[in-house]
Amino acid sequence: MKRQELAARNQPGGYWVAETNPAAVDHALTGQTHLDQLRRFAVLSDGAARAVTFGLHDWTSALELMQAAGATELIRQVRAAERSDPDGTRWPRNKRSDDAAAVFGLLTQRV
Known part of the structure:
Protein backbone atom coordinates (compact mmCIF):
# COMPACT_ATOMS: atom_id res chain seq x y z
CA MET A 1 0.00 0.00 0.00
CA GLN A 32 -16.74 29.73 -5.27
CA THR A 33 -20.23 29.89 -3.89
CA HIS A 34 -22.52 32.71 -2.92
CA LEU A 35 -23.07 33.15 0.80
CA ASP A 36 -26.83 32.98 0.30
CA GLN A 37 -26.33 29.38 -0.88
CA LEU A 38 -24.18 28.40 2.09
CA ARG A 39 -25.54 27.26 5.42
CA ARG A 40 -22.59 25.44 6.96
CA PHE A 41 -19.13 24.31 5.97
CA ALA A 42 -16.12 22.42 7.23
CA VAL A 43 -12.44 22.31 6.42
CA LEU A 44 -10.84 18.99 7.40
CA SER A 45 -7.36 17.59 7.23
CA ASP A 46 -7.11 14.10 5.76
CA GLY A 47 -6.83 12.69 9.29
CA ALA A 48 -10.14 14.26 10.31
CA ALA A 49 -11.73 13.28 6.98
CA ARG A 50 -11.13 9.66 7.99
CA ALA A 51 -14.56 9.97 9.62
CA VAL A 52 -15.93 9.78 6.07
CA THR A 53 -13.27 7.63 4.38
CA PHE A 54 -13.63 5.02 7.14
CA GLY A 55 -17.40 5.10 6.62
CA LEU A 56 -18.23 6.35 10.12
CA HIS A 57 -20.15 9.21 8.47
CA ASP A 58 -21.06 10.53 5.07
CA TRP A 59 -20.39 14.23 4.42
CA THR A 60 -23.88 15.26 5.50
CA SER A 61 -23.83 13.35 8.78
CA ALA A 62 -20.31 14.62 9.50
CA LEU A 63 -21.60 18.18 9.17
CA GLU A 64 -24.62 17.35 11.32
CA LEU A 65 -22.37 15.86 14.01
CA MET A 66 -20.09 18.89 14.05
CA GLN A 67 -23.07 21.22 14.22
CA ALA A 68 -24.59 19.29 17.15
CA ALA A 69 -21.48 18.28 19.09
CA GLY A 70 -18.53 20.18 17.63
CA ALA A 71 -15.53 19.28 15.53
CA THR A 72 -13.84 17.77 18.59
CA GLU A 73 -16.45 14.99 18.61
CA LEU A 74 -15.73 14.14 14.98
CA ILE A 75 -12.02 13.81 15.77
CA ARG A 76 -12.79 11.81 18.93
CA GLN A 77 -14.71 9.30 16.81
CA VAL A 78 -11.86 9.05 14.32
CA ARG A 79 -9.36 8.42 17.13
CA ALA A 80 -11.63 5.73 18.62
CA ALA A 81 -11.88 4.03 15.22
CA GLU A 82 -8.09 4.17 14.77
CA ARG A 83 -7.55 2.65 18.22
CA SER A 84 -10.07 -0.11 17.49
CA ASP A 85 -8.09 -1.10 14.36
CA PRO A 86 -4.42 -0.56 15.27
CA ASP A 87 -3.09 -2.79 12.49
CA GLY A 88 -5.21 -1.25 9.74
CA THR A 89 -7.11 -4.45 9.03
CA ARG A 90 -10.59 -2.92 8.84
CA TRP A 91 -9.44 0.44 7.50
CA PRO A 92 -6.20 -0.05 5.55
CA ARG A 93 -3.93 2.93 5.96
CA ASN A 94 -0.25 3.81 5.98
CA LYS A 95 -0.26 5.44 9.40
CA ARG A 96 -1.98 4.12 12.50
CA SER A 97 -3.05 7.67 13.32
CA ASP A 98 -2.81 10.80 11.21
CA ASP A 99 -2.92 14.46 12.17
CA ALA A 100 -6.52 15.55 12.52
CA ALA A 101 -7.72 19.12 12.29
CA ALA A 102 -11.24 20.37 11.66
CA VAL A 103 -12.91 23.75 11.37
CA PHE A 104 -16.69 23.95 11.28
CA GLY A 105 -18.66 27.05 10.36
CA LEU A 106 -22.35 27.78 10.59
CA LEU A 107 -23.98 30.81 9.02
CA THR A 108 -26.78 31.94 11.29
CA GLN A 109 -27.53 35.29 9.71
CA ARG A 110 -27.92 36.00 6.04
CA VAL A 111 -25.87 38.80 4.58
Whole structure:
Protein backbone atom coordinates (compact mmCIF):
# COMPACT_ATOMS: atom_id res chain seq x y z
CA MET A 1 0.00 0.00 0.00
CA LYS A 2 2.79 2.44 0.84
CA ARG A 3 4.41 1.89 -2.58
CA GLN A 4 1.08 2.60 -4.32
CA GLU A 5 0.56 5.73 -2.25
CA LEU A 6 4.04 7.03 -2.98
CA ALA A 7 3.65 6.28 -6.69
CA ALA A 8 0.44 8.36 -6.82
CA ARG A 9 1.68 11.24 -4.67
CA ASN A 10 2.32 14.52 -6.45
CA GLN A 11 1.56 12.97 -9.83
CA PRO A 12 -1.04 13.79 -12.49
CA GLY A 13 -4.02 11.54 -11.85
CA GLY A 14 -2.90 11.03 -8.26
CA TYR A 15 -3.07 13.40 -5.35
CA TRP A 16 -0.98 16.35 -4.29
CA VAL A 17 0.70 17.06 -0.96
CA ALA A 18 1.98 20.59 -0.54
CA GLU A 19 4.05 19.55 2.48
CA THR A 20 6.40 17.61 0.23
CA ASN A 21 6.03 19.63 -2.97
CA PRO A 22 5.10 23.33 -2.96
CA ALA A 23 4.14 23.04 -6.66
CA ALA A 24 1.11 21.04 -5.48
CA VAL A 25 -0.71 24.36 -5.06
CA ASP A 26 -0.93 24.52 -8.86
CA HIS A 27 -3.16 21.42 -8.74
CA ALA A 28 -5.56 22.59 -6.02
CA LEU A 29 -9.27 22.24 -6.66
CA THR A 30 -10.98 25.54 -6.00
CA GLY A 31 -14.41 26.99 -6.37
CA GLN A 32 -16.74 29.73 -5.27
CA THR A 33 -20.23 29.89 -3.89
CA HIS A 34 -22.52 32.71 -2.92
CA LEU A 35 -23.07 33.15 0.80
CA ASP A 36 -26.83 32.98 0.30
CA GLN A 37 -26.33 29.38 -0.88
CA LEU A 38 -24.18 28.40 2.09
CA ARG A 39 -25.54 27.26 5.42
CA ARG A 40 -22.59 25.44 6.96
CA PHE A 41 -19.13 24.31 5.97
CA ALA A 42 -16.12 22.42 7.23
CA VAL A 43 -12.44 22.31 6.42
CA LEU A 44 -10.84 18.99 7.40
CA SER A 45 -7.36 17.59 7.23
CA ASP A 46 -7.11 14.10 5.76
CA GLY A 47 -6.83 12.69 9.29
CA ALA A 48 -10.14 14.26 10.31
CA ALA A 49 -11.73 13.28 6.98
CA ARG A 50 -11.13 9.66 7.99
CA ALA A 51 -14.56 9.97 9.62
CA VAL A 52 -15.93 9.78 6.07
CA THR A 53 -13.27 7.63 4.38
CA PHE A 54 -13.63 5.02 7.14
CA GLY A 55 -17.40 5.10 6.62
CA LEU A 56 -18.23 6.35 10.12
CA HIS A 57 -20.15 9.21 8.47
CA ASP A 58 -21.06 10.53 5.07
CA TRP A 59 -20.39 14.23 4.42
CA THR A 60 -23.88 15.26 5.50
CA SER A 61 -23.83 13.35 8.78
CA ALA A 62 -20.31 14.62 9.50
CA LEU A 63 -21.60 18.18 9.17
CA GLU A 64 -24.62 17.35 11.32
CA LEU A 65 -22.37 15.86 14.01
CA MET A 66 -20.09 18.89 14.05
CA GLN A 67 -23.07 21.22 14.22
CA ALA A 68 -24.59 19.29 17.15
CA ALA A 69 -21.48 18.28 19.09
CA GLY A 70 -18.53 20.18 17.63
CA ALA A 71 -15.53 19.28 15.53
CA THR A 72 -13.84 17.77 18.59
CA GLU A 73 -16.45 14.99 18.61
CA LEU A 74 -15.73 14.14 14.98
CA ILE A 75 -12.02 13.81 15.77
CA ARG A 76 -12.79 11.81 18.93
CA GLN A 77 -14.71 9.30 16.81
CA VAL A 78 -11.86 9.05 14.32
CA ARG A 79 -9.36 8.42 17.13
CA ALA A 80 -11.63 5.73 18.62
CA ALA A 81 -11.88 4.03 15.22
CA GLU A 82 -8.09 4.17 14.77
CA ARG A 83 -7.55 2.65 18.22
CA SER A 84 -10.07 -0.11 17.49
CA ASP A 85 -8.09 -1.10 14.36
CA PRO A 86 -4.42 -0.56 15.27
CA ASP A 87 -3.09 -2.79 12.49
CA GLY A 88 -5.21 -1.25 9.74
CA THR A 89 -7.11 -4.45 9.03
CA ARG A 90 -10.59 -2.92 8.84
CA TRP A 91 -9.44 0.44 7.50
CA PRO A 92 -6.20 -0.05 5.55
CA ARG A 93 -3.93 2.93 5.96
CA ASN A 94 -0.25 3.81 5.98
CA LYS A 95 -0.26 5.44 9.40
CA ARG A 96 -1.98 4.12 12.50
CA SER A 97 -3.05 7.67 13.32
CA ASP A 98 -2.81 10.80 11.21
CA ASP A 99 -2.92 14.46 12.17
CA ALA A 100 -6.52 15.55 12.52
CA ALA A 101 -7.72 19.12 12.29
CA ALA A 102 -11.24 20.37 11.66
CA VAL A 103 -12.91 23.75 11.37
CA PHE A 104 -16.69 23.95 11.28
CA GLY A 105 -18.66 27.05 10.36
CA LEU A 106 -22.35 27.78 10.59
CA LEU A 107 -23.98 30.81 9.02
CA THR A 108 -26.78 31.94 11.29
CA GLN A 109 -27.53 35.29 9.71
CA ARG A 110 -27.92 36.00 6.04
CA VAL A 111 -25.87 38.80 4.58
